[in-house]
Structures are given as C-alpha cells and as structure tokens.
Amino acid sequence: MAVKDIAYNRKTAQQRRSELIAAGVACLGRGGMSAFTIDQICKQAGVSRGLINHHFDSKEALLVSIYAQMTEYLVREHAAATPRQQIASLIDDSFDAASFNKSNLRAWLAIWGQVATHAELKSLHRQRYLRYRLQLVDALTAIADAEQLAIDAASIARQLIALIDGLWLEYCLHSDGFSLDDARADCYRFLQGIGIVIQPEQELPERIEP
Amino acid sequence: MAVKDIAYNRKTAQQRRSELIAAGVACLGRGGMSAFTIDQICKQAGVSRGLINHHFDSKEALLVSIYAQMTEYLVREHAAATPRQQIASLIDDSFDAASFNKSNLRAWLAIWGQVATHAELKSLHRQRYLRYRLQLVDALTAIADAEQLAIDAASIARQLIALIDGLWLEYCLHSDGFSLDDARADCYRFLQGIGIVIQPEQELPERIEP
DNA sequence: GCGCTTGTTGTACGATCGTTCAACTAATTC
DNA sequence: GAATTAGTTGAACGATCGTACAACAAGCGC
Numbered sequence: 001m002a003v004k005d006i007a008y009n010r011k012t013a014q015q016r017r018s019e020l021i022a023a024g025v026a027c028l029g030r031g032g033m034s035a036f037t038i039d040q041i042c043k044q045a046g047v048s049r050g051l052i053n054h055h056f057d058s059k060e061a062l063l064v065s066i067y068a069q070m071t072e073y074l075v076r077e078h079a080a081a082t083p084r085q086q087i088a089s090l091i092d093d094s095f096d097a098a099s100f101n102k103s104n105l106r107a108w109l110a111i112w113g114q115v116a117t118h119a120e121l122k123s124l125h126r127q128r129y130l131r132y133r134l135q136l137v138d139a140l141t142a143i144a145d146a147e148q149l150a151i152d153a154a155s156i157a158r159q160l161i162a163l164i165d166g167l168w169l170e171y172c173l174h175s176d177g178f179s180l181d182d183a184r185a186d187c188y189r190f191l192q193g194i195g196i197v198i199q200p201e202q203e204l205p206e207r208i209e210p
Numbered sequence: 211m212a213v214k215d216i217a218y219n220r221k222t223a224q225q226r227r228s229e230l231i232a233a234g235v236a237c238l239g240r241g242g243m244s245a246f247t248i249d250q251i252c253k254q255a256g257v258s259r260g261l262i263n264h265h266f267d268s269k270e271a272l273l274v275s276i277y278a279q280m281t282e283y284l285v286r287e288h289a290a291a292t293p294r295q296q297i298a299s300l301i302d303d304s305f306d307a308a309s310f311n312k313s314n315l316r317a318w319l320a321i322w323g324q325v326a327t328h329a330e331l332k333s334l335h336r337q338r339y340l341r342y343r344l345q346l347v348d349a350l351t352a353i354a355d356a357e358q359l360a361i362d363a364a365s366i367a368r369q370l371i372a373l374i375d376g377l378w379l380e381y382c383l384h385s386d387g388f389s390l391d392d393a394r395a396d397c398y399r400f401l402q403g404i405g406i407v408i409q410p411e412q413e414l415p416e417r418i419e420p
Numbered sequence: 421g422c423g424c425t426t427g428t429t430g431t432a433c434g435a436t437c438g439t440t441c442a443a444c445t446a447a448t449t450c
Numbered sequence: 451g452a453a454t455t456a457g458t459t460g461a462a463c464g465a466t467c468g469t470a471c472a473a474c475a476a477g478c479g480c
Contacts, residue, residue, distance in 0.1 A: 008427095008428070008429085008474095008475060008476080009427095009428085010426090010427055010428070010475080010476060010477080011427080012427090013426085013427075016427080016428095031327050032243070032323045032324060032326070032327055033242070033243050033244065033323065034243065034324075034327070037466080037467065037468085038467075038468060038469085039466075039467080039468095047428080047429095048428060048429045048430065049429080049430065049431090050428075050429065050430070050431090050469085050470085050471085051427085051428065051429080052468095052469095053468080053469060053470075054426095054427075054428075055427090058468080058469080059468065059469090102326070106323070106326045106327075109319075109322055109323045109326070110323050112319055112323075112379065112383060113242045113243065113316075113319045113320050113322075113323045114242060114244075115383050116242070116312070116316045116319070116382060116383065117241050117242055117244070117316075125383060125384070126384055129383070129384060154387075155392070155395075155396060155399070158377075158380065158387075158388060158392075158396065159373060159377075159396050159399075159400065161376065161380065162372070162373050162375075162376025162377045162379070162380055162396070163369060163372050163373050163376055164376070165372075165375075165376040165379050165380070166371065166372025166373055166374070166375040166376030166377075166379070167368075167369075167372040167376075169322065169372070169375050169376070169379070170368065170371065170372055170375070172326060173322065173325050173326065173335060173339070174335070174336055174339060177364075177368075178368060182365070182368075185365075186365060186368065186369050186372070189365070189369075190369065190400075190403075193400075193403040193404050194403055218444095218445060218446075218457095218458070218459085219457095219458085220445080220446060220447075220456090220457055220458075221457080222457090223456085223457075226457080226458095247436080247437065247438085248437075248438060248439085249436075249437080249438095257458080257459095258458065258459045258460060259459080259460065259461090260439085260440080260441085260458075260459060260460070260461095261457085261458065261459080262438095262439095263438080263439060263440075264457075264458075265457090268438080268439080269438065269439090
C-alpha cells in the first residue's frame with residue numbers, strides 16, 4: 001500500500017473490454033458457468049477485482065458481450081460468393097480447428113445453458129440465429145431453383161444446423177472416435193444425400209469404408 | 211421449536227432419494243446450473259436444508275444420480291424388436307412430448323455443460339453414450355447387411371445422434387418455427403435419404419412442401 | 421505547476437454458497 | 451415401555467459470490 005511495487009497497467013477502455021471478454025471466454029472454457037465468476041475472470045485477465053463493474057454494467061452484461069463476439073462469425077457477410085461457396089464456407093468455418101477447440105466448445109455449451117434463462121441473452125441469440133438460418137435457407141433455395149431440385153429448404157436448413165450443432169456437442173463431450181475432418185465430411189455427405197453436391201473449400205480426408 | 215406445529219414427513223430412503231432427484235431436475239429445468247443449489251432443491255422438494263447431504267454424499271453425487279436417471283432410457287433393452295423397430299423406437303422416444311418438454315431439455319443442457327468438467331459425470335456419460343451408439347451401429351449394420359446396402363454405419367450413427375441432439379438444442383433454445391413432429395420427421399427423412407426407409411411407430415403429420 | 425477526466429485498485433458489505441452436526445422425531449426391536 | 455435405529459431438522463461454519471465505493475494513478479489541457 002505505502003509503496004507501489006508492481007506495474008499499474010493503463011489501457012484504453014476498448015482494449016480492456018476485449019481483454020476481459022477474452023478472459024471470460026477462457027474461464028467458461030475451463031470450467032463452464034461455475035468458473036465464470038468475477039474473481040476468476042479478473043485473475044485470468046491479470047486485473048483487479050473492481051474492474052469488470054467499471055467496464056461493464058454487470059457480470060451478465062459481460063456475458064452478453066462475450067456471446068455477441070462468439071456469434072459474430074455466424075452473421076458475417078460473404079459478399080462475392082456463390083450459394084455453394086457460402087455453404088461450404090459456413091461448414092468449414094464451423095469446424096475450423098483454430099476456433100472450435102474443446103475450450104471454445106465448452107464455452108458455447110455454458111452459454112447455451114444460460115440462453116433459456118436470461119432475457120437479454122435469449123433476445124440476442126434469437127436475433128443471431130434467425131439471420132444465420134435465413135442465410136442458409138436463401139442459399140439452399142438459390143441452388144434448388146437453379147437446378148430444378150424439389151427440396152424443403154427450411155427443413156434442410158434446420159437439419160444442417162442441427163447436424164453441425166450436434167456434431168460439436170459430440171466432439172465436445174467425447175472427442176474420441178472422430179475428428180473435425182470427419183465431422184466436416186458428414187456435413188457434405190448429408191447435403192450430397194439430398195442431391196446437393198458441394199465442393200469443400202479445403203480438401204477432405206479419404207473416406208474409409210467399413 | 212418448543213411446539214411442533216407442522217407435519218414431519220418421514221419416508222423411506224429410496225422414496226426420498228427419488229424425490230430429491232425429481233426436485234433437482236425441476237431446478238435444473240427452471241434455471242440451469244445456477245438454480246441447482248442446496249437451498250433451492252430443498253425448497254423445491256419441501257424439505258429441510260440438511261437432508262440432501264444425508265441421502266447423498268455431496269451435491270455433485272446428486273447430480274450424477276440425476277444424470278443416471280435421465281440417461282436410463284438411452285440404454286433400455288428393446289428385446290423383441292427388429293432393427294427397424296429399434297431405431298424407430300429410439301427416434302420416437304427422443305421426441306416424446308412427455309419427456310422432452312422445454313424444462314427437461316434445459317436440464318440436459320445444464321448437465322452437458324458439467325460433463326466436460328466433472329470426472330464422475332464424464333465417466334458415466336461416456337459409458338452411457340458408447341452403449342447407446344453401439345446399439346445404433348448394430349441396428350444399422352443389421353439392416354445394411356440384410357439389404358445389401360453399402361453404408362458407413364459408424365458415420366450414419368454419429369450423424370443421427372448429432373441430428374437428434376442438435377434438434378433438441380434448436381427446439382430448446384427457440385421452439386418457434388417447428389414442432390416435435392417436424393423434428394421426428396426430419397430424422398426419418400434423413401435415414402430415407404441414405405436408403406433406409408423406416409415406418410414410424412406413431413404416424414407423422416403431413417409434409418408441407420415449400 | 422494545477423485541475424480535470426479516466427482507468428485502476430482493493431477493501432467492504434450483505435447475500436448466498438456447500439457442508440457439518442447436535443438435537444429431535446418417529447418407527448422398530450426386544 | 452425402554453432401547454435402538456433411521457429419517458429429519460435447523461442453526462452454524464467458513465468460503466465465496468456480485469456489487470459498491472472511496473482512494474489512487476496516469477494522461478491531458480492549460
């Protein structure tokens with residue numbers, strides 16, 4: 001107290017906010033909602049206890065900001081792409097090893113568990129998800145129209161999203177038995193089964209017959 | 211204290227244990243892991259504070275018992291059924307309105323979030339899941355063998371489980387847009403797409419073309 | 421230098437957390 | 451009916467929770 005012996009790091013509000021968001025994601029990934037406490041987040045960020053309530057209205061507000069950042073890629077614009085490239089990009093992004101490691105998946109799971117409970121989080125989730133789903137329906141409809149395919153685009157979109165989320169879930173809860181590439185391949189195979197053949201952006205591994 | 215004015219309900223250990231489990235599920239369904247506290251569970255069960263630790267070693271032990279009960283149906287024996295009936299029964303059970311209401315789905319989500327963190331829960335989950343998956347692979351293989359179908363049973367099983375879990379997730383987080391019957395129909399349509407036609411145990415609603 | 425704004429710290433507070441435990445009540449045994 | 455067993459209660463404990471707040475430090479205009 002009397003002597004200032006350690007560094008006093010001063011940063012811009014924007015910088016600090018994003019650091020706290022990153023620290024929050026790390027905590028969620030480590031131990032789910034139980035590890036998402038003021039103490040642990042501040043310790044993770046290397047920051048004193050009172051700082052979160054200075055930069056965010058509450059702990060819940062931080063959680064909303066975290067979710068907003070995590071879902072940002074879902075509504076990213078894929079401007080100059082064909083419908084096929086859009087879908088391929090979505091699938092490949094979903095199973096990108098850099099962002100969908102186990103820690104991130106655990107963070108998703110923890111937040112999903114809160115979506116049903118917290119109003120603000122629920123609202124943001126609905127907004128993000130609807131747009132995400134709409135993009136997919138549009139792309140599928142465009143392909144079907146161009147190739148005279150009779151498909152239920154809404155149903156296919158719902159199934160594809162469910163497949164992606166379900167594969168994340170399986171991979172998160174027990175990663176043994178299949179790889180991220182297997183999961184990607186499953187998605188392309190699913191679309192192939194209903195008559196939509198899409199070339200992956202990255203190459204797929206060899207398929208192993210039983 | 212001096213005067214005993216309210217009922218003192220005495221039950222067998224087994225009865226009380228199952229009541230506490232039910233109360234725990236209700237709490238998880240209401241508010242996720244945040245609502246899974248000794249105080250709230252006891253209040254839900256209409257029981258005093260110290261009783262949980264009398265019937266269970268710890269709060270975590272109660273959670274394990276809850277998950278054991280919730281996953282029981284996954285490994286239930288379907289003795290006299292054909293492979294097709296087994297799969298149909300699994301799908302229909304998964305989207306049974308009685309057990310898969312929103313509250314139960316929220317409870318699942320909350321527990322899934324804990325599986326990655328708690329060792330005992332993780333072990334139980336792996337054990338239950340592997341058996342569940344094996345049953346599915348066996349049924350699919352039996353069908354494929356009998357009908358000369360060339361399928362990757364492991365991959366199909368993984369996709370079907372992912373589809374079911376993903377549809378639960380979608381329905382839990384935003385039930386608008388589709389019903390449980392739609393979800394059931396999606397599963398049958400998925401299998402149909404890869405050449406396995408299965409008659410649902412209950413009738414499916416009319417398919418609405420776009 | 422001084423005043424002002426803004427980022428940061430650490431303590432303090434009341435609430436709630438999971439667990440323990442001695443006391444108590446009802447059923448059972450002898 | 452006394453002794454024993456088993457189910458239940460509620461107070462108590464230390465730990466930790468989220469937030470509030472006064473004190474402090476650094477940057478900046480002047």
